[in-house]
Amino acid sequence: LTLRTLVNGEVVQEGNTGEDLLFSFAYQVADLSRLITLEPGDVIMTGTPANSRPVEPGDVVEVQCDEIGTLRNPIVELDRDLQPVGEQPQVTGNTLHVALCVPEDEAEVVAAAEAAGS
Incomplete structure (x- = not known):
């Protein structure tokens, strides 16, 4: 093709x-x-x-x-500032759901635990 x-x-x-x-x-x-x-x-x-x-x-x-x-x-302009190159992205339920294919409800729980430091 x-x-x-x-x-x-x-x-x-x-x-x-x-x-x-x-x-x-x-x-x-x-x-x-x-x-x-x-x-x-x-x-x-x-x-x-x-x-x-x-x-x-x-x-x-x-x-x-x-x-x-x-x-x-x-192509649209991003409505927020990006972190500097090499900086680790913030882990959210959405990034886990989209990037790692974690089911949405599980992703929110994992992200909350990550944010709490556990």
């Missing part, structure tokens, strides 16, 4: 999923499945092809994949 990324309508990356990945999608799914149960709607990030570039608030990024479709996202 050909995968291309456009920023504001300009093609900035293009590659083939069968030729340009270090590990095939099948391998990545199998490897992840050893650790977690993948659910419908889960997103697997596979890395960035060559020629990537930063985007700015107001840009529109489209990712097109032959036979699958197009994902289109506007």
